[in-house]
Amino acid sequence: MAALAMMWLPTGGQARADTPPAPTQVRLDSWMGDLAPRIAGTPLNRIAMPGSHDAGSWSITARSGQCRTGYIYDLARGFPQLAASVARTQRVSIAEQLSNGSRYVDLRLCKQDGQWFTFHGSPLGSPFFEPNGEAEQIGRWIAAHPSEIVVVSLSVSAPPAELPAATAEAYDRFAAVAGTARLAPRTRFAPTSTYGSLVAAGKNVILLDDSGLADRDGAWSATATSSGRGSYPADSPPAGNYLRDFASPQALFAETLARDRAALARDPGGDAGKFFVMAGIVQPDTLLGLAGLQQSFTALPDSMTCVAGSFHDPRNGGECWACPAEYVRNITPVTQGDACWLPSRAVSTAATYVRNETWAWNCPAGTFWDPRMDAFPWQGQCWSCPPDHLRNVTPVTSANACWRMTPLRQAPAAFRGPSGITRTFLLDRAASYNALLHQQLLGPWKAPELRRNLNIVAVDDVTGAPDGLQPGDLARAVIAYNTQ
Incomplete structure (x- = not known):
């Protein structure tokens, strides 16, 4: 899951206890430190925090492969482009997400063939523990921001026999x-x-163990310390809802907002001492069916876009290739030498006048006689066609008096690069949903009983700009709850 929360930061980085900073003064990369005078005595599970659902999915492409132990592997390997579009829930790296206000990171790792990757469902993101890779970038960000507490919910996918050891290693x-x-x-x-x-003790990282397999003092049990309070849409909706949501996504957004507001208003009971991770996501990430409908009718061409003059080929999850000028794509594999062909076609040209001649047998070799009568007494003329051309049935003085068939030509295609995912299903949906969430946070959710429970809001596209908003507006709206 992911969470999202935000706070208003004052100019100069110091939050004043008596004057809440204006929304435009929020510094998203240091909002906790800037608000320290106001939140120093606040329990962590009472601080509104932005967070990132499937934070590592930003690097997923259709070419990055599949996690073989992922729960949608069988489906995703058959439709890698579609699966990648559905799985990618964030736009920028995790370090950038942190700089844009996120303080709760839903981190999912897959260990495969001795390497570690981020993943979501099945599609793989980038290698994680590589030198100067994403893990080290996160580490550098944490070290540079000692006043910013980062909660990381870490889950691991690996073959069952290897899972305990892999989890401990991660x-x-x-x-x-x-x-x-x-x-x-x-x-x-x-x-x-x-x-x-926590800050006084120099502890600004909380590591949640989503599997319960990491027996470490620094690994908190996610089950024992966090709860979604019914806000996460864990079950797929009735089949009929796929078409309804395709035709009217606003109904889906309204259901999500209603579910989250109910979770906020609910008495936490035994969960009062836990983190409350409110899942502000529009659907479970397993709903490939709805995404398939959406892309089949509205986005598939965009999601496989290649630049003008090139074409899409599905190999390796989607590639762009180009044929020579005037050539067209053949039906043979794109890597073969005859992947492109120039069909045989008729071309015509003008004939060349040679001389006047009364008798056809007197025309020179390689020419032909035409019975033109533009001289008196009657006489014909000798004309010639270019080499390999034949006489046409049109008048000898026309521009197409001669013709020939061009030979069929074949040529290899040239690789231009992977086809980009220029449109992703979840990010498109997240932009619209997050705009509505922003309105809710500024309006009816400000009731005292809701403010009291707001902690972590899990969203897709945590650093994006919702429809009609600027980047950071949604984060600032959540953070404002820490100043009231």
Whole structure:
């Protein structure tokens, strides 16, 4: 899951306890530190925080492969372009998401063939623990922002027999790049610990164990310490809803907003001491059917777009190739030498006048006689066609008096690069939904009972610009709850 929350930051980076900073003054990369005077005594699970659903999915492309232990692997390997479009829920790297206000990171890793990748469902993102890779970038961001507490919910996918060892390895390696000394131990801290106590202890990383397999003091049990309170749409909707949601996504958005508002208003009961991760996402990421309908009718050409003069080929999840000028694509594999062909066609040209001649047998070799009568007494003329051309039935003085058939030609296609995913289903939906969420946060959700429970809001496209808004507007709207 992902969470999202935001806060108003004052000019100069210092939040004043008596004057809430204006929305335009929020510094998203340091909002916790800037608001420290106001939130120092606030339990962490009472601070509104932005977060990122499937944070590592930003790097997914149709060419990046599949996690063989992913729960939609069988489907995704048959439709890699579609699966990649559905799986990509963020636009920028995790470090950039953090700089744009996110403080809750839903991090999903797949270990495959000895390497670690981010993934979502099945489509793989980029390698994670590579030198100077994404893990190290996150570690550098954390080290540079000691006043910003980052909650990381880490889940691992690997073959069942390898899963316990893989999970332990993932936690150890992430702890190393984040800084083991920065991890808040579960024996000393809890979601109800105050922001000030964590910062004073130099602990600005909370690592949630989504699997329960990491037996480490620095790994908190996600089940024991966090809850969605019924906000996550875990079950697929009735089949009939696919067509309804395709025709009217606003109905889907309204249902999601209503579910989240109900979760906010619900008495937390035994979950009062946990993080509340409100899943502000428009649908479960398994709904490939609806995405398929959407792309089949409205987005498929865009999602396979190649530049003008090139064509799309489905190999390796989608590639762009080009034929020579005037050549067209053949039916043979794109990598063969005859992938492009120039069909045989009739071309015509003018004949050339040679001389006047009364008798046809007197015309020179390689010419032909035409019975023209433009001289008196009657006489004909000798004309010639270019080599390999034949006499046409048109008048000898016409521009197409001679003709020939061009030979069929074949040529290889030239590789231009992978076809880009220029339109992604979840990001398109997220933009519209997040605009409505922004309106809700500024309006009816400001009721006291809702403000009291708001903690983490999980969204797709956490750093994007919702319809009609500027980047950061949604984050600032959530962060404002920490100043009221």
